Amino acid sequence: MYDMKALHEAKSVDDAVRLLQEYPQAQVIAGGSDVLVQMREGKRAGAELVSIYGLDELRGVTIEEDGTIRIGSLTSFSHITKDPIIQKYINVLGEAVDTVGGPQIRNIGTIGGNTCNGVTSADSASTLFAWDAVIELTGPDGIRRIPIKAFYIKAGKVDLRPGEIQTAILIPREAYEGYEGHYIKYAMRNAMDIATLGCSVNVKLSDDKKTFTDIRIAYGVAGPVPMRAVHAEAAGRGLKVTEENIEKIGDTVLEDVTPRDSWRASKAFREHISKLLCKRALREAVRRAGGMTVEQAPAVSNSRTVETLEKKEQTDVSSGASRNTIMTDSESGKQYKLVRCRINGVERETMVDVRASLTDMLRNDYSLTSVKKGCEVGECGACNVMIDGECYNSCIYLAVWADGKEIRTVEGLMGPNGELSDIQQAFIDEAAVQCGFCTPGVIMSAVEILESGKEYTRDELRKLLSGHLCRCTGYENILNAVEKTMKKRLGKL
Ligand SMILES: Cc1cc2nc3c(=O)[nH]c(=O)nc-3n(C[C@H](O)[C@H](O)[C@H](O)COP(=O)(O)OP(=O)(O)OC[C@H]3O[C@@H](n4cnc5c(N)ncnc54)[C@H](O)[C@@H]3O)c2cc1C
Ligand code: FES
Ligand code: FES
Secondary structure, X not given: OOOEEEEEEOOOHHHHHHHHHHOOXXXXXXXXXXXXXXXXXXXXXXXXXXXXXXXXHHOOEEEOOOOOEXXXXXXXXXXXXXXXXXXXXOHHHHHXXXXXXXXXXXXXXXXXXXXXXXXXXXXXXXXXXXXXXXXXXXXXXXXXXXXXXXXXXXXXXXXXXXXXXXXXXXXXXXXXXXXXXXXXXXXXXXXXXXXXXXXXEEEEEOOOOOEEEEEEEEEEOOOOOOEXXXXXXXXXXXXXXXXXXXXXXXXXXXXXXXXXXXXXXXXXXXXXXXXXXXXXXXXXXXXXOOXXXXXXXXXXXXXXXXXXXXXXXXXXXXXXXXXXXXXXXXXXXXXXXEEEEEEOOEXXXXXXXXXXXXXXXXXXXXXXXXXXXXXXXXXXXXXXXXXXXXXXXXXXOEHHHHOOOEEEOHHHHOOOOOOOOHHHHHHHHOOOOOOOOOHHHHHHHHHHHHHOOOOOOHHHHHHHOOOOOOOOOOXXXXXXXXXXXXXXXXXXX
């Protein structure tokens, strides 16, 4: 249970604005991967929340008539990465958000939440700075649009006025047409770690590809809020595209960045990698823009699989007007909601306390004990389940959001007489289980991978499974089990 005073579920953007005016002390919750973790850590104990999670009108990417790319604020990272418009015009944003946390975090975390939390390390933010993004806010006085630079006021504080929510992020046509870019996240681990420094570079080259017509260099964690390296950009504009000039531009960023010492890295180290990442990102951006071909930079850059998956249909059941509403017990003041959902193929309904996580509901109401309670802050993947075909850490998912969803756990993988599924059997055959605590969560990620029907390389599988911590550390055997099952299903083994 979360230590929550009350939950109000918005049924539309207007309703969210109304609720925020009615409950001015309440905080917006979108995917909850920041808010619920902070509540778990006691930082927002007793908070009142306005949930906008059900507002499907704020999901998805579209192009407006004038060419502006519109990203709904509730669009999850994984949907941004897979979106064909993003891939075609601003692929570097898809790459940047593909470095966030692990797969389950990328399924729940939204771009709106990533920018509204005001955090300098947010992986989307520096890239959005480099795209000259515009933030759309909707509040009691209507809609206002401001440049992303003006949206960030100071560390942890953005320009959100009372009653306002962020409804979209806009990338104007002139900000992306003719530009190519690259984002590099420097972190201590390849997954589940926030950036020690993030650098996003976009370039526009002259027609003959020999001159920098424009350069945009943006950073996360190089200052209290995401920032642009304006001196370095000015120094680079109009220069010939040469290795010497790339070095020069990269060295100039020290006039812009103001990193600090922290337990992750010293100021001096951050300054050092500010230059280095800028040069590497610049080289790659130039290469993508068709400029001189240079050797690929070494492995600070994160690899990424570009998947062109069809957009998943949004389920109508989670749309604005949720079928069931929250009820308040007049005696205790506690809030409950009737949650109807399909669990492992069976229609279920139960009254849940709004403070319950989905883990609580699945374990306590349905005795689905394969759903483990591990870290309870979204880091270990032990509570991972499938919701409408995507994996989510159920410990940071409100039980009330499950209304109308299709949920699958390991219990649902077995045959009618308890026969194990192929992937479960593979875990036994490959000795991919030691204490077994992490296993059900890993298997559900494996199911998402296998049901995509795609063939992945071992490195890609490693990344797709990176949202799981196995305390017994049997990672190679886990990879073997998933890889072999994938190949068997594809008829290649
Ligand atoms: C294990 C783990 C790993 C993570 N790793 C990374 C990482 O590598 N990189 C990274 O950048 N982040 C990381 N995060 C942080 C988090 O996932 C992102 O910041 C995410 O984008 C937050 O989105 P959300 O929808 O879950 O936000 P929420 O938690 O719902 O909200 C975040 C904040 O934004 C506000 N808010 C959200 N949406 C709106 C809106 N539309 N209008 C107004 N206010 C709004 C909320 O009030 C809150 O203050 C990680 C989190 C976890 C738990
Ligand atoms: S991620 Fe949910 S228990 Fe660790
Ligand atoms: S098998 Fe023990 S935690 Fe993974």
